[in-house]
Amino acid sequence: MRVIAIVNQKGGCGKTTTTTNLAGCLNADGARVLVVDMDPQAHATLALGVDPETVEENLYEVLSDPASAARLIDVCIESREHLFVAPSGIVLSALEQKLSAEPVESRTDRLARALETVTEFFDYVLIDCPPNVGLLTFNALRAAREVIVPLEMSYFAIHGVQKLLETIALLSERIGHEVEVRILPTLYDGRTRYARETLSEVREMFKDLCFDTVIRQNVKLREAARRGTPINFFARTANGTLDYSALAVEVEATPPALEAESRDSVVDPREVVVRFRDERASDVRIAGDFNGWVPDKGVRSLIEAEGGDRVWTKILQLAPGRYEYRYVVDGEWREDPDNPEVETTAVGGRNSVLVVR
Ligand SMILES: Nc1ncnc2c1ncn2[C@@H]1O[C@H](COP(=O)(O)OP(=O)(O)OP(=O)(O)O)[C@@H](O)[C@H]1O
Numbered sequence: 001m002r003v004i005a006i007v008n009q010k011g012g013c014g015k016t017t018t019t020t021n022l023a024g025c026l027n028a029d030g031a032r033v034l035v036v037d038m039d040p041q042a043h044a045t046l047a048l049g050v051d052p053e054t055v056e057e058n059l060y061e062v063l064s065d066p067a068s069a070a071r072l073i074d075v076c077i078e079s080r081e082h083l084f085v086a087p088s089g090i091v092l093s094a095l096e097q098k099l100s101a102e103p104v105e106s107r108t109d110r111l112a113r114a115l116e117t118v119t120e121f122f123d124y125v126l127i128d129c130p131p132n133v134g135l136l137t138f139n140a141l142r143a144a145r146e147v148i149v150p151l152e153m154s155y156f157a158i159h160g161v162q163k164l165l166e167t168i169a170l171l172s173e174r175i176g177h178e179v180e181v182r183i184l185p186t187l188y189d190g191r192t193r194y195a196r197e198t199l200s201e202v203r204e205m206f207k208d209l210c211f212d213t214v215i216r217q218n219v220k221l222r223e224a225a226r227r228g229t230p231i232n233f234f235a236r237t238a239n240g241t242l243d244y245s246a247l248a249v250e251v252e253a254t255p256p257a258l259e260a261e262s263r264d265s266v267v268d269p270r271e272v273v274v275r276f277r278d279e280r281a282s283d284v285r286i287a288g289d290f291n292g293w294v295p296d297k298g299v300r301s302l303i304e305a306e307g308g309d310r311v312w313t314k315i316l317q318l319a320p321g322r323y324e325y326r327y328v329v330d331g332e333w334r335e336d337p338d339n340p341e342v343e344t345t346a347v348g349g350r351n352s353v354l355v356v357r
Pocket residue numbers: 010011012013014015016017018039041043129130131186187188215216217218219221222225
């Protein structure tokens with residue numbers, strides 16, 4: 001059973017649309033799919049044709065009491081054959097408050113425990129998250145092995161994503177559980193130059209972490225949500241169906257990689273040391289394609305004073321290859337001043353280049 005959380009703290013970027021329509025397309029390919037609606041707004045529940053007002057029990061019952069984990073299967077509602085939804089409701093917004101007195105460990109693994117009881121029933125679990133990084137998203141990240149971050153191409157703020165990836169990395173570090181994050185460009189309007197440029201910048205920045213599939217703007221997606229059905233069962237030839245079907249194929253073709261240890265043993269990483277010197281900076285991190293552009297992810301840092309300067313030493317574990325990176329100096333992205341080798345990106349930025357032999 002693959003568990004995939006759809007996460008972005010930005011509202012309206014296509015999380016719910018991605019969750020329900022990817023679910024529909026995986027289902028059409030023959031998979032048994034469960035959508036877990038972790039958003040108290042219950043949009044995914046509605047988009048799968050279930051009225052949250054009329055369901056008797058929802059996820060709140062399952063998550064509020066550790067003894068109720070096994071009840072998950074009882075609250076699941078069949079939207080169509082082999083496509084189920086674990087419904088949400090506004091009451092879910094009270095969960096954080098209700099569990100506030102409990103230790104972090106026990107209040108953040110509620111969903112993971114509940115999902116353990118349904119592994120034999122589903123091939124895919126897709127978790128729709130609310131637009132914030134609170135207890136509900138925390139539970140989703142803990143339960144998932146994979147994360148899809150929908151990124152709206154029309155109002156893209158690269159710093160917003162960096163922040164989000166950083167948060168995900170931090171959370172997964174804190175809970176000692178690694179997730180594989182991938183970026184999905186959404187709400188793409190190829191007629192505007194801005195969207196085209198944004199897409200190429202995102203591709204360049206995230207490389208393999210970015211899906212090949214791009215979700216175009218398509219009004220039929222809104223219509224499908226209103227009708228309570230995934231788009232592929234209602235407008236077979238719409239762009240929304242084509243795009244989410246392509247995404248389903250891509251997801252099916254790329255199960256999560258092997259666990260980190262076995263990956264590392266194959267690639268034979270080397271220790272690489274880089275240094276950054278500055279007299280004013282108070283925080284310096286490094287981000288590149290080697291760590292998914294998440295500042296300092298997987299990096300050991302040392303800070304020393306030398307004369308009037310401070311020197312940041314960054315120790316990276318890299319397999320032989322060519323890498324692009326930048327420093328993040330007090331939140332500002334800069335190339336390495338001591339490295340003459342740079343690569344100009346498609347949109348005019350400059351990344352420093354590091355080659356490990
Ligand atoms: N590719 C698309 N083309 C056209 N409309 C879209 C597309 N994707 C999403 N929408 C519409 O944009 C709105 C926001 O999308 P959606 O609800 O999926 O975002 P969200 O990230 O789940 O939002 P929230 O953070 O509030 O949960 C919805 O009305 C949805 O129907």
